[in-house]
Amino acid sequence: MGSHWENYEAPGFDELIDKAGQPRTASRKLVQYFNELSDEQIDQRRRAAELAIKQMGITFTVYSDGENIDRDWPFDIIPRVIEHSEWMDIQQGLVQRLIALNMFIDDLYNDQNCIRDGIVPEDLLDSSKNFLPELRGIKPKHGVWAHICGSDLVRDIDGTIYVLEDNLRVPSGVSYMIENREIMKRTVPELFNLCNILPVDDYTANLRAMLSSLSDNPNPTLCVLTPGVFNSAYFEHTYLAQSIGATLVEGRDLVVLEDDCVYVRNVEGFQKVDVIYRRVDDAFIDPECFNKESTLGVAGLMRAWRAGNVAIANAPGAGVADDKVIYAYVPELIRYYLDQEPMINNVPTYRCGEKDQQEHVLANLDKLVVKPANESGGYGMLIGPQSTLEEQEECRDRILADPRNYIAQPTLAISTSPTLYQNDVAARHVDLRPFVLQGEHVTVTTGGLTRVALVPGSLIVNSSQGGGSKDTWIVDTRGEVEPEELDTPVESQSQSQS
């Protein structure tokens, strides 16, 4: 192997390079391409990517940054590669999982058979922050509550893919997935001739179709509800609204009138809204029902939704399944609702709410990863092997104070992928967030957002804490692709001045 990879060492399973130090089949052409580049050429491509990100305005916001509300998106130009046939299996597993989750949520808000049949304990709902009992009896269209799900996948040291968690409230990142591909097409277009890389931009058409399927109106009016310009994912809200032809609205642009329908304040007056893709949390979505201080929501929105006059994706209350404790039951839910074995497994999970499991966790804090049930962004986590005794003590106190709220998992040796570091290639831990859509049909993104922990040795991939991302390639290795022949001149068709 060439000079860039001479010292490449991966602590466990690597996405591109195998144990013998050779590129995997799907990555062969990619690795060869990078080998043939000089340091200068690699640097030039890296800078071109940074420039493209700046020009395209691909940003995100970290709240602690104060006035700097737009940070450039951190991106690494070496893609992460998954072989097509493996991806097909993963895709099936994701579809299976979301179907079961939606049947579960619908059951919880209706007959609660899963509790009656002892699949999940009754007190699970009592202590669930996101279960909204006032929504019982509602039957949204197609029986779907979580229309958009971002399930985080990781790969363990033996190469097995596991679901780490299901994000069912307002999962974000898909716009970056699509823009990452755009950046690659601009900076290393020659790579796309060398391999069969499947396109990713069908997501927005699927999203539009899924949202439209939630309304009985054949030509529905779609809105994307954003908390506003200061939200960390504002870029994504504008991107998606634009891509699906929806109006980007804030709470103050919508109003619910006496007919219990939702209207948007247009220049000429009010226009009825059929579907809202909301990126505002449940608690803030309707001051009439939930947090009364909220200025981000629409008074009466829940009234309109209950009456069936507007569809909301993801439905309020779907977050009940976005809970790390419920996550632990998902394999049983798949068996119960679908009578199938899960195609993708959960990471082994200990529930601190159960006495014997709690004891095991407290005895092994230095070896486990402990997570609060309802936080996102990687906050509030304890990574046992990297923690101090003091941090472990604090964690112990938090668990004892609110045991139901904590789960623990063994520290996975999650896979790495080659990432540019100064002028070299180094192994960095990665995860994958594919997005699954369910309305009338179920579709999955081709690949997903690969997040990479850019800090050496770090396991935290979230962008708000030093993470970045890569383009994710699903590569079809069936049949070699020859580089395109040089264009042959064609007779000019257009007019010229004579």
Place this chain on the structure above:
Amino acid sequence: MLARVAENIYWLGRYLERVDGTVRLLNAHTNLLLDSPYTTASIGWTPLLAVTGMDELYFEHYPQVTAASVSKFIIADTRNSGSLVSSIQAVRYNLRACRDMMPTSLYTTINGLCLASKANLGDNFNVANKHMALSDIEQRMLAIFGAIDSTMNRDQSYQFLRVGLHIERADMTSRILDVRSANLLPTKDQQSLVPFDNRQWESVLQSVSALQMYRRQSGAVAGPEVLNYLLQNNTSPRCYRYCVDRLQAHLQAIGGGEKALSELAKLIERLESAQMTELANDPSSLHAFVDELEILLIGVSNGINESYYSPKEI
């Protein structure tokens, strides 16, 4: 489209035009002074402060009027809300709020302007590089106007953008006219300032980038003809009447703007009744007239606000 976003797009248009107009004005003024060897900095540069209405603020921060300080104040001083850097910040602020309505190439050209401003017009701005900085903005503005013309759907977002552009251009033109009518460009003998000699009128045309088009249309430069051209000509995009006519057309295209249109009708009536020869020969009448126009235009702007941006009664 959303009333809230319509307002953002309108202000995006106004601030974009303000950037463009300020660059043109600065370039014309700099150029003019290069050809005025007997003019002191104070006499030469003070009028520019008056056009932007920032004279008082200027003297709070700068001890004297010099070419360098006035240029810096107008280009890169964030304390000046009318400076180029402040206007571009306002462009950026409004662009964020209406980003989803912009075609990609329009977004990237405007974003490019904002990034360039951040890089070049910040604390590190060196007035010695003024020409390069202004030239860069000029090029970017051409690209932005090009993108507006060739990529935007002719829908309401386009109409509101154009309303903002035209109202701002009309406003700037009348302000330049106002100041230049009051300030007399001195000749060799600084004691006897000759009012309204033809060079003076030429310089006014230059400030709004209309000299070349004027010459094609009307030939020789003389006071009444220049005033007539600037105020009444409806085929040159730099002229007041043209802007006002386009404003009317776009408001009619949007519909529902009766309040704004009736204010606009008053303005057009006043414009049409003006006696150009009289105004050309009497600076104080001209000043009073332009003042009236400015007030009427503010009436139009308030009308737009009332017709479109204020929350509707439920």
